Amino acid sequence: MELNGKVIVITGGGQGLGRAMALRLAKKSPHLALIDMNTEKLAETKSMCEALGATASTWVCNVSDETEVDQTFAAIRAETGRLDAVVNNAGITRDALFLKVKEGQVEKRMSLEHWQQVIDVNLTGVFLCARAAATEMVNAGEGGCIINISSISRHGNMGQTNYTATKAGVAAMSVTWAKELAAQKIRCAAIAPGYIGTEMVMSMKPEALDKIASGIPAKRLGAPDEIAHAVEFILENDYINGRVIEVDGGLRI
DSSP states (O other): OOOTTOEEEEETTTSHHHHHHHHHHHTTOOEEEEEESOHHHHHHHHHHHHHTTOEEEEEEOOTTOHHHHHHHHHHHHHHHSOOOEEEEOOOOOOOBOSEEEETTEEEEEOOHHHHHHHIIIIIIHHHHHHHHHHHHHHHHTSOEEEEEEOOGGGGOOTTBHHHHHHHHHHHHHHHHHHHHHGGGTEEEEEEEEOSBOOHHHHTSOHHHHHHHHHTSTTSSOBOHHHHHHHHHHHHHOTTOOSOEEEESTTOOO
16 A cells, blocks of 8 residues: 555554554655544644644544444545545553452452453454444445554463453454455454553553563563554555564563
């Protein structure tokens, strides 16, 4: 896919990995439709993208709300005249042990509330946004690309029952959609990042960061732009389809 002039939606596009993706893609002069719940961060990212030569628009949308998602994606296509790609990046964590056990007694359990919150955003949100984007792509008849952000944690990680379930589901959905939508000239792939040096991660204590880095063969955390580079690669390479690309410095959980 040639990115110049294309319309690319990025959920969670106001900050973190979403912002890194937007800034890298902006240099190829697409129109970036940025979805987030934080209006201030959205405005900042929009200005930064425009400074790099892209056009951009901002959309406040709860990705777990079916009506909001369908209306937002329809409005993006109506305003821009097309919809070529979506990067489903929005996600949250609510980490906790499945059961906290002390001296043979259960002290605490992962709450249903925290389970459901993560499912709603990370799994249902990806489903809703991909479905809405694919609908607009099929109606336009020009194909497109769906990229879902999974995680190395999809293989299982302590303290993340809810998160790992969603990221495994995202990976599986990506393969399924690649098979189902190929006839419509729509590709779908996923990226599974390892530990990435986002603002949230880098706010951890230095000793905790050192411990994490020591367990990675590359001996460092990944940079947000390295995930953005993987997004760019998938978008531009029309033969990438139905695969989950792990960008983790060699880490295996």
